[in-house]
Amino acid sequence: MINDLKTNKSxxxxxxxxxxxxxxxxxYTVLTNCINNNIETDSFPYSLKEANxxxxxxxxxxxxxxxxxxxxxxxxxxxxxERLLYNQxxxxxxxxxxxxxxxxxxxxxxxxxxxxxxxxxxSVLDNGGFVGTVLMDLSKAYDCISHELxxxxxxxxxxxxxxxxxxxxxxxxxxxxxxxxxxxxxWHNIDTGVPQGSILGPLLFNIFLNDLFFAITATEVxxxxxDNTLYCGDQNLDRVLANLSYDLKNVIxxxxxxxxxxxxxxxxxxxxxxxxxxxxxxxIDGNLKNSSSEVVLLGVTIDCELKFKKHVDELCxxxxxxxxxxxxxxxxxxxxxxxLIANAFxxxxxxxxxIIWMFAGKTAINKICKIHHRTxxxxxxxxxxxYEQLLDISKTTSIHQRHLKCLATEVFKxxxxxxxxxxxxYFNEKQIxxxxxxxxxxxxxxxxxxxFGEVVCYGIIFLQTLxxxxx
Numbered sequence: 111m112i113n114d115l116k117t118n119k120s121x122x123x124x125x126x127x128x129x130x131x132x133x134x135x136x137x138y139t140v141l142t143n144c145i146n147n148n149i150e151t152d153s154f155p156y157s158l159k160e161a162n163x164x165x166x167x168x169x170x171x172x173x174x175x176x177x178x179x180x181x182x183x184x185x186x187x188x189x190x191x192e193r194l195l196y197n198q199x200x201x202x203x204x205x206x207x208x209x210x211x212x213x214x215x216x217x218x219x220x221x222x223x224x225x226x227x228x229x230x231x232x233s234v235l236d237n238g239g240f241v242g243t244v245l246m247d248l249s250k251a252y253d254c255i256s257h258e259l260x261x262x263x264x265x266x267x268x269x270x271x272x273x274x275x276x277x278x279x280x281x282x283x284x285x286x287x288x289x290x291x292x293x294x295x296x297w298h299n300i301d302t303g304v305p306q307g308s309i310l311g312p313l314l315f316n317i318f319l320n321d322l323f324f325a326i327t328a329t330e331v332x333x334x335x336x337d338n339t340l341y342c343g344d345q346n347l348d349r350v351l352a353n354l355s356y357d358l359k360n361v362i363x364x365x366x367x368x369x370x371x372x373x374x375x376x377x378x379x380x381x382x383x384x385x386x387x388x389x390x391x392x393x394i395d396g397n398l399k400n401s402s403s404e405v406v407l408l409g410v411t412i413d414c415e416l417k418f419k420k421h422v423d424e425l426c427x428x429x430x431x432x433x434x435x436x437x438x439x440x441x442x443x444x445x446x447x448x449x450l451i452a453n454a455f456x457x458x459x460x461x462x463x464x465i466i467w468m469f470a471g472k473t474a475i476n477k478i479c480k481i482h483h484r485t486x487x488x489x490x491x492x493x494x495x496x497y498e499q500l501l502d503i504s505k506t507t508s509i510h511q512r513h514l515k516c517l518a519t520e521v522f523k524x525x526x527x528x529x530x531x532x533x534x535x536y537f538n539e540k541q542i543x544x545x546x547x548x549x550x551x552x553x554x555x556x557x558x559x560x561x562f563g564e565v566v567c568y569g570i571i572f573l574q575t576l577x578x579x580x581x
Contacts, residue, residue, distance in 0.1 A: 123185035130167040152275035158188035159284040182305035190307035208323045213314030213335030220334045220408040221463040222530050227332040234343030243341035245378035249371040251336035253303035256369045257281045260318050318334040344388035363504040378405045382414045418467035429459040429481050448489045464513040
């Protein structure tokens with residue numbers, strides 16, 4: 111475990127990771143005995159509970175303190191101790207955590223959560239129905255967790271008394287101070303919450319949040335960490351709104367009972383499948399919300415027609431700004447360094463959750479290709495060659511082809527059950543009887559919806575092509 115520590119990660123305390131790994135051979139026996147002794151006495155070392163808080167900017171006004179996320183930089187030995195506890199607790203937690211919990215879980219990602227949500231939406235819309243969704247907002251969700259209530263929930267989930275004592279000792283008597291540059295604030299006690307930036311924190315948050323889904327009965331939920339989105343599809347719009355209102359009331363009540371602060375005035379509401387000229391509204395805890403034409407969920411802009419045009423436009427705009435910056439400094443860079451910067455700051459703009467929006471349309475794909483073409487022109491300082499020629503020189507592929515590879519990888523993982531369980535049912539195989547060669551039969555999906563059926567089709571055809579080429 112010590113050998114697996116990453117030297118590029120920030121740690122607190124007086125021992126750098128690199129030095130600690132160098133002396134591993136002479137220290138691991140003593141460290142093992144110390145940790146085993148702490149576990150036997152149900153205690154977590156006090157010196158490992160002190161954290162330096164680094165504020166990370168999220169969005170909007172940089173002068174507003176609420177727009178920063180507090181990340182705990184903990185001592186190096188704390189990460190080792192926490193990892194040992196995490197490995198044992200996570201194996202037990204996987205037996206009872208809800209299937210839709212996607213945050214901070216192995217083989218789960220925000221892309222999976224979005225795919226499940228959008229596939230469900232598209233299936234309802236293809237049948238002429240309506241979809242209503244509410245994106246909920248929580249304030250400082252990780253910092254509001256009651257330690258006593260968390261321990262009570264852990265007991266209900268089957269943890270032993272000794273384990274509960276150890277975790278309670280881990281949570282209590284913690285201190286933190288804020289670090290800005292080389293300056294520090296005074297130390298302050300932490301009475302509630304789990305430390306962000308810790309190893310155990312996200313797992314404990316998932317366990318705390320798990321019983322929320324028992325309060326959701328009339329709708330479905332998309333979850334990733336503290337982002338929770340209720341949605342409902344039906345052929346009757348009034349029934350959609352009634353189901354949303356019913357579960358919203360239950361969820362907001364659950365937040366209050368669990369000492370978590372919801373912000374109904376910041377909730378987002380959208381209805382899909384209705385005429386744009388028809389105003390639709392919903393009452394959320396006394397706040398009347400009108401339906402929006404688009405929402406931002408987990409970093410993806412989703413419009414009410416599921417075309418993703420604005421999302422692609424925003425990606426291209428951000429990439430274009432960085433492209434202009436690269437052009438200004440290109441004369442000071444070698445080809446290799448220019449290429450490294452382009453991959454890190456420009457091409458990476460299109461790497462997040464591509465299977466959600468990659469089929470936004472031919473116009474969107476062409477716009478991305480133009481950005482990529484301009485990038486290669488600047489990197490290689492050649493404005494005469496075509497896009498295909500520059501791709502050959504760089505020995506790479508187009509961004510759309512990279513997205514197809516991501517899609518094929520996701521299909522492969524689903525067929526082999528290497529990703530979340532709810533993804534396995536989206537890729538059903540169907541053999542085409544009129545194939546000319548039995549061994550080269552193309553397997554196509556039984557698509558549940560037009561848009562995402564096309565996504566599945568591309569992925570499985572791609573996999574079958576690879577198999578045929580290998581044969």
